Amino acid sequence: MQTETVETGGLYARVAVLASWGYRLVQISCTKTDSGMELTYSFEKDYEILHLRTYWTEDGTIPSIQALYWCAFIYENEIAELFGVTVADMAVDFKGQLYKTARPSPFGAGITIQEA
Amino acid sequence: MSEKMIMPFGPQHPVLPEPIHLSLVLQDEKVADVIPSIGFIHRGLEKLVEKKDFQEYTFVAERICGICSYIHGMGYCQAVENIMGLEVPARANFLRVIGGEFSRIHSHTLWLGLCADAFGFESLFMHTWRLREKILDLMEEITGGRVIFSHVKIGGVKSDVDALMANKILDILKELEPEFREITSIFLDNRTVRSRMSGVGALSEEEARKLGAVGPMLRASGVAYDLRTTGYAAYGQLDFEPIVEKDGDCMARCQVRIREIFQSMDLIRQAVGRLPAGPIDVPVKGNPDGEFMARLEQPRGEVVYYVKANGTKMLDRMRVRTPTFANLPPLIQVLKGSDLADVPVLILTIDPCISCTER
Amino acid sequence: MSFMNASKVMLRSLFSKPATAMYPVKKREPYAATRGSIENRIQECIFCGICSKKCPTGAIAVSRDGKSWEIDRFKCIACGACVGACPKKCLDMKNNYAPPATKKSTDRFVQQPQPQAEEKPDA
Numbered sequence: 001m002q003t004e005t006v007e008t009g010g011l012y013a014r015v016a017v018l019a020s021w022g023y024r025l026v027q028i029s030c031t032k033t034d035s036g037m038e039l040t041y042s043f044e045k046d047y048e049i050l051h052l053r054t055y056w057t058e059d060g061t062i063p064s065i066q067a068l069y070w071c072a073f074i075y076e077n078e079i080a081e082l083f084g085v086t087v088a089d090m091a092v093d094f095k096g097q098l099y100k101t102a103r104p105s106p107f108g109a110g111i112t113i114q115e116a
Numbered sequence: 117m118s119e120k121m122i123m124p125f126g127p128q129h130p131v132l133p134e135p136i137h138l139s140l141v142l143q144d145e146k147v148a149d150v151i152p153s154i155g156f157i158h159r160g161l162e163k164l165v166e167k168k169d170f171q172e173y174t175f176v177a178e179r180i181c182g183i184c185s186y187i188h189g190m191g192y193c194q195a196v197e198n199i200m201g202l203e204v205p206a207r208a209n210f211l212r213v214i215g216g217e218f219s220r221i222h223s224h225t226l227w228l229g230l231c232a233d234a235f236g237f238e239s240l241f242m243h244t245w246r247l248r249e250k251i252l253d254l255m256e257e258i259t260g261g262r263v264i265f266s267h268v269k270i271g272g273v274k275s276d277v278d279a280l281m282a283n284k285i286l287d288i289l290k291e292l293e294p295e296f297r298e299i300t301s302i303f304l305d306n307r308t309v310r311s312r313m314s315g316v317g318a319l320s321e322e323e324a325r326k327l328g329a330v331g332p333m334l335r336a337s338g339v340a341y342d343l344r345t346t347g348y349a350a351y352g353q354l355d356f357e358p359i360v361e362k363d364g365d366c367m368a369r370c371q372v373r374i375r376e377i378f379q380s381m382d383l384i385r386q387a388v389g390r391l392p393a394g395p396i397d398v399p400v401k402g403n404p405d406g407e408f409m410a411r412l413e414q415p416r417g418e419v420v421y422y423v424k425a426n427g428t429k430m431l432d433r434m435r436v437r438t439p440t441f442a443n444l445p446p447l448i449q450v451l452k453g454s455d456l457a458d459v460p461v462l463i464l465t466i467d468p469c470i471s472c473t474e475r
Numbered sequence: 476m477s478f479m480n481a482s483k484v485m486l487r488s489l490f491s492k493p494a495t496a497m498y499p500v501k502k503r504e505p506y507a508a509t510r511g512s513i514e515n516r517i518q519e520c521i522f523c524g525i526c527s528k529k530c531p532t533g534a535i536a537v538s539r540d541g542k543s544w545e546i547d548r549f550k551c552i553a554c555g556a557c558v559g560a561c562p563k564k565c566l567d568m569k570n571n572y573a574p575p576a577t578k579k580s581t582d583r584f585v586q587q588p589q590p591q592a593e594e595k596p597d598a
Contacts, residue, residue, distance in 0.1 A: 001406075001407050001408050001409055024325060024328055025328050026328075026411075026418070026420060026437070026442075027420050027422075027435075027437035027442075029422050029433075029435040029437070030435075031424055031432065031433040031435075032432075032433070040422065042409065042420070047343070047345070047346050049409065049411070051409070069326075069328070070326070070327065070445065071326075071327045071328040071442075071445035071446075073445070074441065074444050074445055094151075094153070097153055098152070098153055098154065098155070099153070099154060099155035099158060100153065100154070100155035100156060100158075101155055101158070106160060106163070107160070107162070107163055112166070113160075113163060113164065113166060113167045168531065169531075172531040172556070175531050175552060175554050175556075176531075179552075237481075239481070239485055240481060243484055243488070246494045249494070253506075256506050256508070256509055257506045257507075257508060258508065259508065260506075260508040260509055260510040260555075260568075261509075261510055261553075264552070266510065266553075266554050266555070274555070275508065298483075298484060299484065301480065302480055302481045302484070305480055306480055306481060
């Protein structure tokens with residue numbers, strides 16, 4: 001899987017280029033790493049997929065791309081609520097109300113599955 | 117203009133088989149805005165991957181959804197096979213196509229029934245499901261399961277289709293096709309049905325692209341986008357064209373699904389006819405290491421499987437982006453400005469699968 | 476566009492047999508491939524415990540000392556992983572479903588002592 005690593009600061013500019021080329025947002029996913037979270041933004045055009053990768057640490061923020069892709073709100077709110085990633089300046093911000101979870105950021109750092 | 121009011125829709129509602137909550141902001145009888153919220157049945161299956169052996173996880177992946185379970189299992193297996201560099205035998209790929217297309221037929225038939233129920237045509241709902249039952253029976257005979265097929269495994273499939281069974285599949289399809297034509301013609305021609313669906317919830321081609329719509333929702337708006345054309349499994353060796361409709365309204369989405377039922381029947385016939393001889397699985401050795409994103413076409417649209425493995429039995433991450441999740445923004449778009457009475461039909465035409473959405 | 480085109484289908488079903496069956500009275504025959512329930516031919520079992528390790532839901536409990544094999548039918552997902560893993564091939568996938576019940580329970584199979592000790596499980 002080919003990924004292109006971008007700084008969080010340069011993410012918005014890179015996504016803006018892809019948006020102008022007519023790419024479609026496929027998904028935003030989040031993976032827990034030792035130091036924070038690894039985010040993968042997938043875009044697609046004519047069946048060709050392109051992944052942008054960026055890293056988030058506890059004290060950082062991820063820029064929102066909703067101004068470019070309005071439909072990103074659902075993914076951004078998902079990673080904010082399930083993983084505890086801080087996404088800055090979301091236009092559509094559910095403030096933790098998209099998912100009804102029993103505890104905040106259930107997929108976040110330091111949480112392991114316990115046997116019932 | 118009267119004042120705006122908020123009306124809760126769901127999680128319990130006669131039209132919804134599964135729980136999703138929508139706060140409808142109403143102005144008179146018109147929907148001004150929609151705020152969705154989910155999480156009523158969130159099971160954390162993506163997290164469970166940290167506790168389950170990657171081979172055992174196939175069973176969990178299949179249980180993400182009861183309707184598209186076959187393709188869920190297939191997507192997960194394809195992602196892991198790609199990481200491990202496993203070459204799936206040709207016969208297994210054809211059998212996967214047969215299973216996948218049968219599950220598409222039964223999913224679309226289920227949707228047709230639910231849709232008939234949503235606009236209040238109960239006897240049509242019963243008759244559509246009567247046909248679906250025959251497809252389920254055939255699936256049970258082939259794979260051993262009615263809803264959770266457990267047919268796909270990493271490296272191939274579990275059970276084979278012999279010559280007798282292959283003939284039976286063709287016979288049953290021959291018998292079912294006229295019955296499907298008869299029932300689906302009611303959806304396509306009937307005045308009552310048309311009056312409820314024509315011109316309702318139109319989504320333009322540009323909007324559908326911009327909002328990230330997938331599957332029949334996208335194809336009904338005139339975009340020929342079907343991931344099966346990328347040729348995963350054995351689709352590369354079969355002849356078919358993505359089914360496209362122009363109007364983008366509820367009727368167009370219904371037409372796309374109906375035409376896809378017959379397309380799937382055709383694909384099954386092709387696959388059965390060209391079924392190559394050979395083994396149906398390859399042994400799995402070692403553990404996966406690496407990452408891959410598999411994309412498949414489910415009955416409801418594009419599904420994305422992202423698997424990240426670290427060389428041990430447990431995977432680091434498994435992420436599913438299900439079609440219904442991607443279709444939520446377009447749903448919000450079509451609901452805005454619609455009549456309150458059309459809301460149930462509109463919600464149903466995206467073919468919502470909430471258990472998919474809430475992995 | 477037409478109307479009343481559903482009436483042909485509806486009229487036919489008025490004069491034909493119902494598509495459904497009276498369930499508890501008339502039961503549907505399962506297919507040969509149907510994954511119904513797991514049975515153990517307990518006399519052949521060597522209580523190695525591989526099935527309980529392979530079970531994705533942890534439905535099987537094996538006791539080597541008590542010579543017993545226990546399955547929780549309400550946890551079992553009839554995936555067939557244990558059947559494939561069994562070294563003695565004494566596990567079978569039967570095509571009849573476990574009956575519904577109002578209380579959860581487990582099915583216990585105990586090996587009867589054999590007159591001539593053919594195999595010793597403890598090696």
